[in-house]
Amino acid sequence: xxxxxxxxxxxxxxxxxxxxxxxxxxxxxxxxxxxxxxxxxxxxxxxxxxxxxxxxxxxxxxxxxxxxxxxxxxxxxxxxxxxxxxxxxxxxxxxxxxxxxxxxxxxxxxxxxxxxxxxxxxxxxxxxxxxxxxxxxxxxxxxxxxxxxxxxxxxxxxxxxxxxxxxxxxxxxxxxxxxxxxxxxxxxxxxxxxxxxxxxxxxxxxxxxxxxxxxxxxxxxxxxxxxxxxxxxxxxxxxxxxxxxxxxxxxxxxxxxxxxxxxxxxxxxxxxxxxxxxxxxxxxxxxxxxxxxxxxxxxxxxxxxxxxxxxxxxxx
Amino acid sequence: xxxxxxxxxxxxxxxxxxxxxxxxxxxxxxxxxxxxxxxxxxxxxxxxxxxxxxxxxxxxxxxxxxxxxxxxxxxxxxxxxxxxxxxxxxxxxxxxxxxxxxxxxxxxxxxxxxxxxxxxxxxxxxxxxxxxxxxxxxxxxxxxxxxxxxxxxxxxxxxxxxxxxxxxxxxxxxxxxxxxxxxxxxxxxxxxxxxxxxxxxxxxxxxxxxxxxxxxxxxxxxxxxxxxxxxxxxxxxxxxxxxxxxxxxxxxxxxxxxxxxxxxxxxxxxxxxxxxxxxxxxxxxxxxxxxxxxxxxxxxxxxxxxxxxxxxxxxxxxxxxxxxxxxxxxxxxxxxxxxxxxxxx
Ligand code: SF4
Ligand code: SF4
Ligand code: SF4
Ligand code: SF4
Ligand code: SF4
Numbered sequence: 001x002x003x004x005x006x007x008x009x010x011x012x013x014x015x016x017x018x019x020x021x022x023x024x025x026x027x028x029x030x031x032x033x034x035x036x037x038x039x040x041x042x043x044x045x046x047x048x049x050x051x052x053x054x055x056x057x058x059x060x061x062x063x064x065x066x067x068x069x070x071x072x073x074x075x076x077x078x079x080x081x082x083x084x085x086x087x088x089x090x091x092x093x094x095x096x097x098x099x100x101x102x103x104x105x106x107x108x109x110x111x112x113x114x115x116x117x118x119x120x121x122x123x124x125x126x127x128x129x130x131x132x133x134x135x136x137x138x139x140x141x142x143x144x145x146x147x148x149x150x151x152x153x154x155x156x157x158x159x160x161x162x163x164x165x166x167x168x169x170x171x172x173x174x175x176x177x178x179x180x181x182x183x184x185x186x187x188x189x190x191x192x193x194x195x196x197x198x199x200x201x202x203x204x205x206x207x208x209x210x211x212x213x214x215x216x217x218x219x220x221x222x223x224x225x226x227x228x229x230x231x232x233x234x235x236x237x238x239x240x241x242x243x244x245x246x247x248x249x250x251x252x253x254x255x256x257x258x259x260x261x262x263x264x265x266x267x268x269x270x271x272x273x274x275x276x277x278x279x280x281x282x283x284x285x286x287x288x289x290x291x292x293x294x295x296x297x298x299x300x301x302x303x304x305x306x307x308x309x310x311x312x313x314x315x316x
Numbered sequence: 317x318x319x320x321x322x323x324x325x326x327x328x329x330x331x332x333x334x335x336x337x338x339x340x341x342x343x344x345x346x347x348x349x350x351x352x353x354x355x356x357x358x359x360x361x362x363x364x365x366x367x368x369x370x371x372x373x374x375x376x377x378x379x380x381x382x383x384x385x386x387x388x389x390x391x392x393x394x395x396x397x398x399x400x401x402x403x404x405x406x407x408x409x410x411x412x413x414x415x416x417x418x419x420x421x422x423x424x425x426x427x428x429x430x431x432x433x434x435x436x437x438x439x440x441x442x443x444x445x446x447x448x449x450x451x452x453x454x455x456x457x458x459x460x461x462x463x464x465x466x467x468x469x470x471x472x473x474x475x476x477x478x479x480x481x482x483x484x485x486x487x488x489x490x491x492x493x494x495x496x497x498x499x500x501x502x503x504x505x506x507x508x509x510x511x512x513x514x515x516x517x518x519x520x521x522x523x524x525x526x527x528x529x530x531x532x533x534x535x536x537x538x539x540x541x542x543x544x545x546x547x548x549x550x551x552x553x554x555x556x557x558x559x560x561x562x563x564x565x566x567x568x569x570x571x572x573x574x575x576x577x578x579x580x581x582x583x584x585x586x587x588x589x590x591x592x593x594x595x596x597x598x599x600x601x602x603x604x605x606x607x608x609x610x611x612x613x614x615x616x617x618x619x620x621x622x623x624x625x626x627x628x629x630x631x632x633x634x635x636x637x638x639x640x641x642x643x644x645x646x647x648x649x650x651x652x653x654x655x656x657x658x659x660x661x
Contacts, residue, residue, distance in 0.1 A: 031642070031648060031650040031653065032457075032458065032643070032648065032650075037555045037648035038554065038555040038647055039554065040551075040554045058646065063554075115348060119364065119365075119366070123457060205347065207379065207560070209559050209561045209564045210560060211557065211560070211561045211646050214558055214559045215557055215646055223595075227594070227596045229596065229599070235575070236588050237380035237575070238380045238588075239380065266646065267557070267559065267561075267647075268646075269561045269564075270369070
């Protein structure tokens with residue numbers, strides 16, 4: 001996976017030189033180990049900044065809406081699906097994009113590493129195909145990457161980009177695991193009151209910083225409902241009711257559009273797994289309509305279509 | 317008062333004694349991270365931390381605070397009268413606060429307690445608070461306190477300093493408030509020379525361990541317009557997703573918004589943290605927004621900390637180098653790099 005970097009830089013240089021694109025959106029190496037920073041590259045002198053490793057967790061599709069240029073963009077499986085969602089929702093045109101696809105083997109969850117180290121700090125990190133080696137003051141550990149993946153990556157069924165113009169390596173084998181929704185079923189299985197309790201507990205540390213919302217490519221509304229001031233739909237304090245309103249409404253706005261990319265969860269400074277909400281809706285949309293978001297740029301999203309032969313009478 | 321010494325296991329009993337007079341607040345580990353919470357007799361205190369996830373600023377400046385209440389029923393006897401929401405300000409003590417977070421309180425104090433304006437809630441809480449600091453034996457790789465006028469054993473904003481000497485704490489009273497508190501807690505055993513020396517060495521060693529630094533020497537002479545129009549803001553801002561993480565976690569960010577919340581005829585006036593990263597922060601009632609784009613909001617955050625504040629108060633930058641924004645920014649926007657860019661322009 002780490003070797004993708006060379007190919008990414010090569011392709012980037014070429015398409016910038018040939019003026020296929022005006023700019024490239026990718027990742028550069030972070031100022032801290034186990035972090036990366038999204039970057040915009042405009043010329044070939046800077047294209048060597050482009051970087052790849054297993055900590056490119058953010059979803060670059062987030063940086064597309066409202067751009068007019070011709071854009072080269074690096075896309076993992078999930079990013080490519082969110083790009084597809086953007087295209088279907090008219091946030092960007094397919095012709096504007098040169099998608100550099102990355103067959104993804106999963107991103108590592110920084111928090112799992114931090115919690116494994118229990119307070120010690122990573123000062124240096126190297127990785128090979130299967131392993132990651134972390135070093136710090138007085139320790140060195142080699143860990144199996146697969147044991148430290150983001151939860152959504154260990155159940156991801158679309159690791160290869162769904163649309164791309166170039167690909168940086170051989171396609172990876174897609175998982176055949178029949179059911180990635182064990183966690184959702186667990187919550188579905190408990191009683192109503194317990195469920196409410198578990199959701200309340202989930203968000204009890206939320207500080208309403210909105211990192212989850214802002215990291216999400218789906219949240220491109222010019223003004224989010226929580227930021228409306230006339231009328232004001234939801235209170236702005238950290239009253240649990242208002243916080244819950246934010247989370248539930250945000251999740252519902254993502255119904256049938258969420259790709260389970262995990263950016264929202266990774267962005268949260270309070271370690272809240274906000275994906276718990278959207279995953280339930282992803283499962284519902286799959287069960288009810290047989291749809292997963294962002295697999296095609298031709299099909300309208302399920303909650304945006306009408307079929308005369310709908311099985312529900314009220315809509316006919 | 318000369319330095320005192322206590323055995324580590326005595327701390328819990330001392331805090332229990334203090335609880336008779338003070339509200340005791342201490343670092344507690346919950347859900348995998350540290351925060352300042354009320355100390356419980358069972359001993360939930362855990363001093364084994366580098367920095368709490370959220371700064372302790374909410375103890376004096378809560379994220380959401382009811383400040384006034386009102387009644388909109390004309391017929392009621394207090395109809396249309398705004399009253400201050402009643403509150404207690406019990407004497408309190410924060411145990412284990414890091415020197416940078418304590419310095420941040422001093423820095424924010426300029427905003428809430430100055431000859432022109434006095435924020436009554438802040439001022440009363442500040443008066444009631446005693447700060448027992450804990451020096452940082454093991455600073456984090458993202459700590460850069462020593463280059464912004466603080467340090468792992470900086471004493472300037474504390475009432476008492478604790479030096480962690482393996483089995484002992486060396487306890488140093490730094491103010492009258494601190495002395496009073498030590499008397500209350502019956503901390504009276506003088507330290508011997510050996511441990512005193514060990515504490516000094518510890519401080520020097522910790523300062524050397526700070527591996528991260530930022531340049532600040534030229535910030536004072538910079539012209540506001542040069543920095544404001546600097547060519548680097550687009551690059552600095554590109555990755556930023558304009559969330560509130562950096563400003564909400566920061567111990568020195570002091571901005572707030574005031575909201576009225578009404579149920580039927582009664583309402584509360586609430587003060588909430590706000591952030592210059594949010595578009596709503598500058599939205600005018602007319603619909604005009606003077607900072608409509610992300611790049612302008614990102615620039616505001618850094619200009620405020622490293623230029624406006626510096627120019628206005630002449631006491632250095634509005635950053636204590638705690639490293640929270642560096643560690644928890646989801647897209648690695650690193651203020652240390654912005655220091656270099658602004659100082660080096
Ligand atoms: S809700 Fe979360 S997982 Fe779903 S698309 Fe948005 S950021 Fe990705
Ligand atoms: S990122 Fe986390 S703390 Fe911030 S609003 Fe979302 S859930 Fe709450
Ligand atoms: S700098 Fe980072 S933490 Fe601050 S608003 Fe931008 S993305 Fe959020
Ligand atoms: S700006 Fe960042 S490093 Fe400075 S005090 Fe605030 S959170 Fe800490
Ligand atoms: S203007 Fe921004 S940087 Fe300055 S105190 Fe307010 S929130 Fe913090």
